[in-house]
Structure formats: structure tokens, C-alpha cells
Amino acid sequence: MKKFIFFGASKLGELAYFSLKDKIEISYFSDNDETKWGSEYYDIPIISPYELQKIQKGNKEVNILITSSYHKEIYLQLKNMGLNNIQIFDIQSSILNPDEVNNGKQISEIFFTKYGIKSNNKLFSSTFFNKFKGKKVTLKIDDLNLGIDGLNDKYTLAYRKVQNSPHYELMLYLHNNWALQNCEYIKRLSIGTLDLREAQIVNDEFLDYTREKYEERVNLLNLELLEPIKVAKINNNWFIIDGKHRAALHCLRGYRTINAVEVTEIMYDSFNFWIYKLMKNKEAEYKKNLSLFEGLYY
Structure with a gap:
């Protein structure tokens, strides 16, 4: 079972948790909000982005799933921190690669x-x-x-x-x-x-x-x-x-x-x-x- 750290301990993170908890192993949540660091979200520890950086540096197999509506900004933040294996949670498709995010329906009435x-x-x-x-x-x-x-x-x-x-x-x-x-x-x-x-x-x-x-x-x-x-x-x-x-x-x-x-x-x-x-x-x-x-x- 693949191990993931979810980036975004908020409503979208909750949806991702219930959608994927039986399919993958969720090791941690991470978040930019320092008031959440050290607490838990659905019994899963919330860590800072800096701790996330240390964890992936020690284990290149760790996957990161962005569970925030600000996936563009967070993706750039994580890449600038030198992190890899980054994917994006989508409510309909569950997990998307960053280059798939914009492939939506192009018909409008x-x-x-x-x-x-x-x-x-x-x-x-x-x-x-x-x-x-x-x-x-x-x-x-x-x-x-x-x-x-x-x-x-x-x-x-x-x-x-x-x-x-x-x-x-x-x-x-x-x-x-x-x-x-x-x-x-x-x-x-x-x-x-x-x-x-x-x-x-x-x-x-x-x-x-x-x-x-x-x-x-x-x-x-x-x-x-x-x-x-x-x-x-x-x-x-x-x-x-x-x-x-x-x-x-x-x-x-x-x-x-x-x-x-x-x-x-x-x-x-x-x-x-x-x-x-x-x-x-x-x-x-x-x-x-x-x-x-x-x-x-x-």
C-alpha cells in the first residue's frame, strides 16, 4: 500500500481522507497554518512543511498529495522546497498529476x-x-x-x-x-x-x-x-x-x-x-x- 502525506488539513483534506483511507496509507497531514502543527486531523498528526521536507529527504518513496483548493500555489511551494512525488487530489478523479488538472469539460451553455x-x-x-x-x-x-x-x-x-x-x-x-x-x-x-x-x-x-x-x-x-x-x-x-x-x-x-x-x-x-x-x-x-x-x- 502506497504511503502518502496529505498537504492541506481542511475541508478538501477531509474529503480526500474519506475517499482514500482504505486505498492508501496516510502517514501525516501537513499544512501552512502553524496553529495546526502538532495537532491531529482524524487521528493523523499534522506536521509543518519543514518536517515534510525532512521526511521526504530521508525517504524518497514518500508521496505527497495536495488536498487544498490552492493546489497551484502549494505545488510551486513544494517544488521550490525541492520536494518530488507530488500529486493533486480531485473530488471526481481522486488523484491527478499536475499536468492533468486543467483537462476539464470545455462545453458551456x-x-x-x-x-x-x-x-x-x-x-x-x-x-x-x-x-x-x-x-x-x-x-x-x-x-x-x-x-x-x-x-x-x-x-x-x-x-x-x-x-x-x-x-x-x-x-x-x-x-x-x-x-x-x-x-x-x-x-x-x-x-x-x-x-x-x-x-x-x-x-x-x-x-x-x-x-x-x-x-x-x-x-x-x-x-x-x-x-x-x-x-x-x-x-x-x-x-x-x-x-x-x-x-x-x-x-x-x-x-x-x-x-x-x-x-x-x-x-x-x-x-x-x-x-x-x-x-x-x-x-x-x-x-x-x-x-x-x-x-x-x-
């Missing part, structure tokens, strides 16, 4: 709702953007705006500054441990007025996951391992394409600048063009989003 245009399979995920080698830029937080979100003018967040966004308010609520049900982000998410996604189920499990993901982001920011945000330049203004939560966290922590990668070229993809064409059919309802598209196309 887009349609109108009373709030705006929705997609049942958002093609542009964070892992997709990480494959794109754009120009690296350092931007002022105050210059960042929320971009195209598919919502009609009554609900859209387009042109909102990061510090006035639901994503910033969410970070504030998480930082202060306030009741998340009262924050604009959660309210919008639950009815489908946040972005291209349809309404999401917001239950206790989801809220716990949101808190855990926040702690992961904070730990990665402290380690300077958070991925740069992805931005597009439209009419000489900067709009966030991916990384609104990361930008909001930087803002909350008092950062004045943030590392970014310009991915304006991606916005010319046919998926975005189909959204633009749909909006043109109801032009009076989508003036803000259309102004961004037309800043790109004309």
Missing part, C-alpha cells in the same frame, strides 16, 4: 435570467488563467475595478472599486468573524447576482468551507505565495478578470499595490463574444457590461 446572463459551465477558471503567460505588472489597489460579470444594469458590479466590492466586505466579515449570512457577497451568491454563476446553495458546510479558504489565503499571503491576479486593460483602466478575492484581501491587509498579469487578449475568446452578442439583443439592459466589451472590440 449561456442563457438569460432576470438578473443577467448565466453560464452552466464557466470556462474561465483560475487554473485556466494560470496557463496564460501575460505581461507582469504591479498595480495600485485603488486603480482596480470589477469587470464584466454578465449581470444587467440593475444588478451589475461592473466598474465597482475593489474597496467597495462585495468581495472586500466578505474579507472584512471573515476577518472579524461576523455572521456571513448578513454580508452582500453571500446574499448575492445565494440568489445569483454575483457573477455568471447561477444561484448557489449557501448552507453551513459552504460557510465553513468559505472560512477555511479565507484562512488558506491569509497563510499564502503571509508566505508571499498567492498567485498574481489577472487583469484586462480597457479604455486605459484596469479591470479584474480573475482574483477578486485576492485583491480584496490585499486591500483589507493595507497593501497599496498588487502583482498582476495582464490577460486582455483572453477576452477576445469566442465564449466572451457570445455573451457580448446576447447582450446586444437587450442592449438597453446591459449598458455597463456592453461598454466594457465595446472598449475591447472597438
Whole structure:
């Protein structure tokens, strides 16, 4: 039976544990959160990344399974530490090699709702953007705006500054441990007025996951391992394409600048063009989003 150390003692680690505990030997959990070091997760000791490094140095046969939604950042962290035999946990496929992570379904249906245009399979995920080698830029937080979100003018967040966004308010609520049900982000998410996604189920499990993901982001920011945000330049203004939560966290922590990668070229993809064409059919309802598209196309 293969021996594994799971990196990520959180909700995804729990799912990995119950999915794989009868198939592999789980020797340890590891985590960037130092408050977890020395404790146990499902009776399995949690060790620091430095202890993990020592263990694999002494035994090259030890396998590492990343059980965190931040697999990209953690994979780079572990490789920079000289570690090998690294794999990634995926809920559907159980274990993936790093180069398999982006091989997802590439079909999407887009349609109108009373709030705006929705997609049942958002093609542009964070892992997709990480494959794109754009120009690296350092931007002022105050210059960042929320971009195209598919919502009609009554609900859209387009042109909102990061510090006035639901994503910033969410970070504030998480930082202060306030009741998340009262924050604009959660309210919008639950009815489908946040972005291209349809309404999401917001239950206790989801809220716990949101808190855990926040702690992961904070730990990665402290380690300077958070991925740069992805931005597009439209009419000489900067709009966030991916990384609104990361930008909001930087803002909350008092950062004045943030590392970014310009991915304006991606916005010319046919998926975005189909959204633009749909909006043109109801032009009076989508003036803000259309102004961004037309800043790109004309």
C-alpha cells in the first residue's frame, strides 16, 4: 500500500481522507497554518512543511498529495522546497498529476435570467488563467475595478472599486468573524447576482468551507505565495478578470499595490463574444457590461 502525506488539513483534506483511507496509507497531514502543527486531523498528526521536507529527504518513496483548493500555489511551494512525488487530489478523479488538472469539460451553455446572463459551465477558471503567460505588472489597489460579470444594469458590479466590492466586505466579515449570512457577497451568491454563476446553495458546510479558504489565503499571503491576479486593460483602466478575492484581501491587509498579469487578449475568446452578442439583443439592459466589451472590440 502506497504511503502518502496529505498537504492541506481542511475541508478538501477531509474529503480526500474519506475517499482514500482504505486505498492508501496516510502517514501525516501537513499544512501552512502553524496553529495546526502538532495537532491531529482524524487521528493523523499534522506536521509543518519543514518536517515534510525532512521526511521526504530521508525517504524518497514518500508521496505527497495536495488536498487544498490552492493546489497551484502549494505545488510551486513544494517544488521550490525541492520536494518530488507530488500529486493533486480531485473530488471526481481522486488523484491527478499536475499536468492533468486543467483537462476539464470545455462545453458551456449561456442563457438569460432576470438578473443577467448565466453560464452552466464557466470556462474561465483560475487554473485556466494560470496557463496564460501575460505581461507582469504591479498595480495600485485603488486603480482596480470589477469587470464584466454578465449581470444587467440593475444588478451589475461592473466598474465597482475593489474597496467597495462585495468581495472586500466578505474579507472584512471573515476577518472579524461576523455572521456571513448578513454580508452582500453571500446574499448575492445565494440568489445569483454575483457573477455568471447561477444561484448557489449557501448552507453551513459552504460557510465553513468559505472560512477555511479565507484562512488558506491569509497563510499564502503571509508566505508571499498567492498567485498574481489577472487583469484586462480597457479604455486605459484596469479591470479584474480573475482574483477578486485576492485583491480584496490585499486591500483589507493595507497593501497599496498588487502583482498582476495582464490577460486582455483572453477576452477576445469566442465564449466572451457570445455573451457580448446576447447582450446586444437587450442592449438597453446591459449598458455597463456592453461598454466594457465595446472598449475591447472597438
